[in-house]
Amino acid sequence: MTSEPDYLLLREIVSSCFILLGTLFMLIATIGLLRFPDFYIRMSAITKGATLGVGLILLGMAIYFNQADMLLKVIVIITFTFITAPVAAHVIARTAMYNNVPFWKETRLEAFREYLKKYLGKNSEEEVKD
Protein backbone atom coordinates (compact mmCIF):
# COMPACT_ATOMS: atom_id res chain seq x y z
CA MET A 1 0.00 0.00 0.00
CA THR A 2 1.40 3.35 -1.03
CA SER A 3 1.40 6.19 1.44
CA GLU A 4 -0.58 9.39 0.99
CA PRO A 5 1.32 11.95 -1.14
CA ASP A 6 2.35 15.18 0.52
CA TYR A 7 -0.05 17.62 -1.07
CA LEU A 8 1.29 20.65 0.80
CA LEU A 9 4.80 20.07 -0.53
CA LEU A 10 3.41 19.55 -4.04
CA ARG A 11 1.44 22.81 -3.86
CA GLU A 12 4.48 24.68 -2.57
CA ILE A 13 6.66 23.41 -5.42
CA VAL A 14 4.13 24.21 -8.18
CA SER A 15 3.35 27.61 -6.64
CA SER A 16 6.99 28.66 -6.34
CA CYS A 17 7.64 27.54 -9.95
CA PHE A 18 4.77 29.76 -11.18
CA ILE A 19 5.90 32.70 -9.04
CA LEU A 20 9.53 32.51 -10.15
CA LEU A 21 8.43 32.30 -13.81
CA GLY A 22 6.21 35.35 -13.35
CA THR A 23 9.03 37.28 -11.68
CA LEU A 24 11.30 36.39 -14.60
CA PHE A 25 8.74 37.81 -17.05
CA MET A 26 8.42 40.99 -14.98
CA LEU A 27 12.21 41.40 -14.95
CA ILE A 28 12.39 40.94 -18.74
CA ALA A 29 9.62 43.53 -19.22
CA THR A 30 11.37 46.03 -16.94
CA ILE A 31 14.71 45.60 -18.69
CA GLY A 32 12.83 46.21 -21.94
CA LEU A 33 11.34 49.40 -20.45
CA LEU A 34 14.80 50.59 -19.49
CA ARG A 35 16.76 49.63 -22.60
CA PHE A 36 14.54 49.95 -25.68
CA PRO A 37 15.14 53.01 -27.85
CA ASP A 38 11.64 54.28 -28.53
CA PHE A 39 8.43 54.97 -26.64
CA TYR A 40 6.26 52.70 -28.79
CA ILE A 41 8.61 49.72 -28.51
CA ARG A 42 8.82 50.22 -24.75
CA MET A 43 5.03 50.30 -24.58
CA SER A 44 4.75 46.98 -26.41
CA ALA A 45 7.32 45.34 -24.09
CA ILE A 46 5.50 46.52 -20.97
CA THR A 47 2.01 45.53 -22.08
CA LYS A 48 2.91 41.95 -22.94
CA GLY A 49 5.47 41.15 -20.29
CA ALA A 50 3.83 42.72 -17.26
CA THR A 51 0.40 41.23 -18.01
CA LEU A 52 1.81 37.72 -18.30
CA GLY A 53 4.01 38.17 -15.21
CA VAL A 54 1.17 39.37 -12.98
CA GLY A 55 -1.07 36.56 -14.23
CA LEU A 56 1.51 33.89 -13.44
CA ILE A 57 2.26 35.28 -9.95
CA LEU A 58 -1.44 35.45 -9.03
CA LEU A 59 -2.04 31.94 -10.39
CA GLY A 60 0.79 30.62 -8.24
CA MET A 61 -0.76 32.26 -5.19
CA ALA A 62 -4.17 30.73 -5.97
CA ILE A 63 -2.60 27.28 -6.31
CA TYR A 64 -0.89 27.64 -2.92
CA PHE A 65 -4.02 28.70 -1.00
CA ASN A 66 -6.29 26.06 -2.61
CA GLN A 67 -9.58 27.72 -1.64
CA ALA A 68 -12.56 28.58 -3.81
CA ASP A 69 -12.99 32.23 -2.81
CA MET A 70 -9.29 32.95 -3.26
CA LEU A 71 -9.36 31.37 -6.72
CA LEU A 72 -12.42 33.47 -7.61
CA LYS A 73 -10.72 36.70 -6.56
CA VAL A 74 -7.56 35.78 -8.50
CA ILE A 75 -9.63 34.99 -11.61
CA VAL A 76 -11.34 38.39 -11.25
CA ILE A 77 -7.96 40.18 -11.11
CA ILE A 78 -6.50 38.20 -14.03
CA THR A 79 -9.56 38.77 -16.24
CA PHE A 80 -9.61 42.46 -15.44
CA THR A 81 -5.89 42.83 -16.18
CA PHE A 82 -6.12 40.89 -19.44
CA ILE A 83 -9.02 43.07 -20.61
CA THR A 84 -7.77 46.47 -19.49
CA ALA A 85 -4.02 46.32 -20.20
CA PRO A 86 -4.36 46.36 -24.05
CA VAL A 87 -7.01 49.08 -23.84
CA ALA A 88 -4.80 51.31 -21.69
CA ALA A 89 -1.79 50.67 -23.95
CA HIS A 90 -3.83 51.55 -27.03
CA VAL A 91 -5.11 54.80 -25.51
CA ILE A 92 -1.65 55.91 -24.33
CA ALA A 93 -0.02 55.06 -27.68
CA ARG A 94 -2.74 57.00 -29.53
CA THR A 95 -2.17 60.00 -27.25
CA ALA A 96 1.57 59.76 -27.86
CA MET A 97 1.00 59.66 -31.62
CA TYR A 98 -1.15 62.80 -31.46
CA ASN A 99 1.51 64.47 -29.28
CA ASN A 100 4.22 63.80 -31.91
CA VAL A 101 6.37 61.64 -29.69
CA PRO A 102 9.40 60.81 -31.89
CA PHE A 103 9.85 57.44 -33.55
CA TRP A 104 13.01 55.36 -33.66
CA LYS A 105 15.08 55.87 -36.79
CA GLU A 106 14.79 52.21 -37.86
CA THR A 107 10.98 52.20 -37.76
CA ARG A 108 9.33 51.72 -41.16
CA LEU A 109 6.82 54.53 -41.42
CA GLU A 110 5.70 54.33 -45.08
CA ALA A 111 2.39 52.57 -44.42
CA PHE A 112 1.71 54.82 -41.42
CA ARG A 113 2.27 57.97 -43.48
CA GLU A 114 -0.01 56.63 -46.25
CA TYR A 115 -2.69 55.92 -43.66
CA LEU A 116 -2.43 59.43 -42.23
CA LYS A 117 -2.66 61.04 -45.68
CA LYS A 118 -5.55 58.86 -46.81
CA TYR A 119 -7.84 58.82 -43.78
CA LEU A 120 -6.95 61.89 -41.78
CA GLY A 121 -5.97 64.14 -44.66
CA LYS A 122 -2.88 65.55 -43.05
CA ASN A 123 0.78 65.25 -43.82
CA SER A 124 2.76 63.71 -41.04
CA GLU A 125 5.41 65.88 -39.55
CA GLU A 126 6.60 63.59 -36.81
CA GLU A 127 10.29 63.84 -36.16
CA VAL A 128 12.55 60.82 -36.11
CA LYS A 129 14.92 60.33 -33.26
CA ASP A 130 18.48 59.09 -33.86
Next chain:
Amino acid sequence: MSIFHISLLIALTGLSVCLVMASIRFAIGPSLPDRITAFDLFVANMIGIIAIYTELTGNEDFIDVAIILSLFGFLSSISFAYFLMKRTHKND
Protein backbone atom coordinates in the same frame (compact mmCIF):
# COMPACT_ATOMS: atom_id res chain seq x y z
CA MET B 1 13.55 28.32 6.57
CA SER B 2 12.41 26.01 3.83
CA ILE B 3 13.22 26.25 0.16
CA PHE B 4 9.71 27.57 -0.48
CA HIS B 5 10.32 30.64 1.67
CA ILE B 6 13.68 31.19 0.01
CA SER B 7 12.12 31.13 -3.47
CA LEU B 8 9.44 33.60 -2.33
CA LEU B 9 12.13 35.92 -1.00
CA ILE B 10 14.01 35.63 -4.31
CA ALA B 11 10.81 36.62 -6.15
CA LEU B 12 10.33 39.61 -3.81
CA THR B 13 13.91 40.70 -4.50
CA GLY B 14 13.37 40.43 -8.26
CA LEU B 15 10.22 42.53 -8.07
CA SER B 16 12.04 45.14 -5.99
CA VAL B 17 14.75 45.35 -8.65
CA CYS B 18 11.92 45.84 -11.17
CA LEU B 19 10.59 48.75 -9.10
CA VAL B 20 14.02 50.40 -8.98
CA MET B 21 14.49 50.09 -12.76
CA ALA B 22 11.00 51.42 -13.46
CA SER B 23 11.69 54.41 -11.21
CA ILE B 24 14.88 55.11 -13.18
CA ARG B 25 12.78 55.21 -16.36
CA PHE B 26 10.25 57.37 -14.52
CA ALA B 27 13.02 59.86 -13.70
CA ILE B 28 14.77 60.03 -17.07
CA GLY B 29 11.74 59.45 -19.33
CA PRO B 30 11.97 62.01 -22.12
CA SER B 31 8.24 62.42 -22.65
CA LEU B 32 5.08 62.31 -20.56
CA PRO B 33 3.72 59.03 -22.05
CA ASP B 34 6.95 57.34 -20.97
CA ARG B 35 6.20 58.29 -17.41
CA ILE B 36 2.61 57.07 -17.69
CA THR B 37 3.92 53.71 -18.92
CA ALA B 38 6.41 53.50 -16.06
CA PHE B 39 3.57 54.22 -13.64
CA ASP B 40 1.58 51.38 -15.21
CA LEU B 41 4.50 49.07 -14.54
CA PHE B 42 4.66 50.35 -10.94
CA VAL B 43 1.07 49.24 -10.40
CA ALA B 44 1.68 45.80 -11.93
CA ASN B 45 4.76 45.34 -9.74
CA MET B 46 2.85 46.34 -6.63
CA ILE B 47 0.12 43.80 -7.41
CA GLY B 48 2.79 41.11 -7.68
CA ILE B 49 4.45 42.19 -4.43
CA ILE B 50 1.11 42.17 -2.60
CA ALA B 51 0.39 38.65 -3.92
CA ILE B 52 3.76 37.33 -2.76
CA TYR B 53 3.37 39.04 0.62
CA THR B 54 -0.06 37.44 1.01
CA GLU B 55 1.44 34.04 0.33
CA LEU B 56 4.36 34.69 2.69
CA THR B 57 2.24 35.71 5.66
CA GLY B 58 -0.84 33.58 5.01
CA ASN B 59 -3.16 36.50 5.68
CA GLU B 60 -5.91 36.38 3.06
CA ASP B 61 -7.19 39.94 3.51
CA PHE B 62 -4.48 41.54 1.42
CA ILE B 63 -5.81 40.14 -1.86
CA ASP B 64 -8.67 42.67 -1.78
CA VAL B 65 -6.03 45.41 -1.89
CA ALA B 66 -4.70 43.84 -5.10
CA ILE B 67 -8.20 43.91 -6.68
CA ILE B 68 -8.66 47.61 -5.87
CA LEU B 69 -5.14 48.42 -7.02
CA SER B 70 -5.61 46.76 -10.42
CA LEU B 71 -8.82 48.77 -10.88
CA PHE B 72 -7.22 52.07 -9.91
CA GLY B 73 -4.14 51.49 -12.07
CA PHE B 74 -6.32 51.18 -15.18
CA LEU B 75 -8.34 54.26 -14.21
CA SER B 76 -5.25 56.38 -13.57
CA SER B 77 -3.55 55.56 -16.87
CA ILE B 78 -6.77 56.15 -18.81
CA SER B 79 -7.38 59.50 -17.11
CA PHE B 80 -3.78 60.64 -17.68
CA ALA B 81 -4.11 59.81 -21.37
CA TYR B 82 -7.50 61.54 -21.53
CA PHE B 83 -6.24 64.84 -20.08
CA LEU B 84 -3.12 64.71 -22.24
CA MET B 85 -5.32 64.25 -25.33
CA LYS B 86 -7.57 67.11 -24.24
CA ARG B 87 -4.60 69.45 -23.84
CA THR B 88 -3.34 68.50 -27.31
CA HIS B 89 -6.65 69.25 -28.99
CA LYS B 90 -6.94 72.60 -27.26
CA ASN B 91 -3.62 73.67 -28.74
CA ASP B 92 -4.73 72.96 -32.33
